[in-house]
Amino acid sequence: MSVEHRARARRTARVGWALFLLTTVLYVSTAGYHRVHIDVLSADVGAWRIAATGTPSIDGLDTSSINRSRVDLFSTVHDGRTVIARSPGVIAAGVPGYALRQWVSDAGPDAEDFSTVPPTVTAAVLTALSVLLMWGALLRLTSRRNATAAALVFALATPVWSVAADGMWTHTLTVLGISGTAFGAARDRWLLVGLFGGIAVWGRPHTALVTAAVALTCAWLQRRPGIVVRVAVVGAALTLGASLWTFWLYGRWTPSGGYAPTPYLSRGSGAQYDFNQTLGGLLRNEAAMWLSLDRGILVWTPMLVFLLPLVVRTWRTQPAWTRALLLAGVAYTLFQGAVAPFHGGEGIYGYRHGLEFLACATPALVVAAAQAGQRTRVMLQATVGLQFAAFALGGVLNRPTLSFRHQWTDNAFASGLRDVPLLWGWVAISVGLVVLLSRMFLRTDEPSN
Structure with missing residues (x-):
């Protein structure tokens, strides 16, 4: 390895650590x-009980001081004991933080000893790791500056900040897994693809x-x-x-x-998930994933509207793994x-x-953006500035949020702009800052790694 190459590698490592x-x-x-x-709180309680008592049972626990919402904790009964009913990862990922807290503070298993801090910090760190892994994947597709800018957009101008990093959601783990999958595929390291696929x-x-x-x-x-053998063996072990x-x-x-x-397969009338009992209901739900004003992927991240046509234009020149990842995200x-x-x-x-689609699409979108x-480019910069303004508000305050009845007809950020004209x-500051920084630091360049 030449001196110049080693120096470049050190600079890249410093940028990664800084990010x-x-x-x-x-x-x-x-x-x-x-x-x-309530989804996150339920997982937190499940992890805490395992760390504090060695058993997942919440029998005998007074949850009234823990859960002050109108919705009960998600729980079920198995083998005569009541346990939290959530995905494996959101409970398991919170256990180490609670175990460390137990060791440091000797906190007890009673309701007054409960805290949401350990799994929330864990979720924040895991999401930061997701951003780092996505950045590492993008380094194989574009210059270091462009990859860093794209990773910052992924981190700060999308619901990665307001959802995945906000608490121990299932999406905290799926975004980590997909980002790690992109990292492994970009580097032809298929055992990593299996590992992170299993995490997801x-x-x-x-x-x-x-x-x-x-x-x-x-x-x-x-x-x-x-490739399939390596991915399947590791992924099957984690599964x-x-x-x-x-x-x-x-x-x-x-x-x-x-x-x-x-519940997912039974569509009988009155079932919890009976929204797609009819074809019209199913199509409406599918459309809402993309277009509803307060939940639509294209509404909250309009940069996709500009970039998806460029993805089509650059499709034949995209690496196989970015194309496969994008199509998998759509599916x-x-x-x-x-x-x-x-x-x-x-x-x-x-x-x-839509966070899984966002993570799956990001590498292909970055390749396409180079052809803008x-x-x-100016429209993209302004749009990213608008998204950053929106998600900085949500990331810091997690407000405002809207109720069910407004999710087709209103948008939380637009509601905030109406209520607080300042x-x-x-x-304006966010859009101007993003446009200025983009013009100062970004350039089209060859991949740095």
Whole structure:
């Protein structure tokens, strides 16, 4: 390795560390420690009980002082004990932080000893790691400056900040898994693809679609069946771990944790998930994933509107893994729209069911952005500035949020602008800052690694 190459590698490593530290500090300082969604709170309680008592049972626990929302904690009864019903990963990922807290503070297992801090900090750090991994993947596609800028957009101008980094959501793990999958595929390290694909399965089992699509596509195009073997062996081992966890807590071997497959498959009238009992209801839900004013992927991240046509134009020159990842993201999102309501619940700023698509699409979008003309670049910069203004508000405050009845007809950020006109000044500052920094530091260049 030449002296120049070593110096470049050191500079790249310094940028990576700076990116990781910046996002870690930002995410940890702005995460949701007090206004916690019931999905996240349920997972936190499950992790805490395991760390504090060695058992997942919440029997005898007075949850009234923990859960002050109108919705009960998600729980189920197995083998005569009440346990939290959530995905394996969101509970398991919170256990080490609580175990460390137990060791440091000797906190007890009673309700007054509960805290949301350990898993929330863990979620923030894991999301910062996701940004770092995505940046590492993008380095193989564009220059270091462009990759860093794209990673910052991914980190600060999308619901990655307002959702994945805000608490221990399933999306915290799926975004980590998909970002790691991109990192491994970009570097032809297929054991890593299997590892991170398995991590994503611990968050949401159907992310296996993403890992399988990338592995099968690259194996087929490169005539390398060993890719599938490497990914399958590691991924299967982690999936088995999720199944063992599910059996321990719920007595089932499916890797879905507290979510039994039956509710997703049963569409009878009055079922919890009966929104797609008719074709019209299904199509409406699928459309809402993309277009509803307060949950739509294209509404909250309009940069996609500019970049997707460029993806089509550059499709033949895209690496196989970026194409496979993008198509897998589309397939995953369509599947998600068929099995769960588009909104994902109340008290959410931005969308959450589209985060997996965003992570899957990011590498292909970055390749496409390099082909943008001057006018499109200016529009993209202004749009990113607008997105940053919106998600900085949501990332810091996780407000405002809208109720179910407004999710087709209104948007939380637009509502905030109406209620607090001074926020228009923040929008102007954000757009101007992003445009200025883009013109100062970005350039089209060859990949740095």
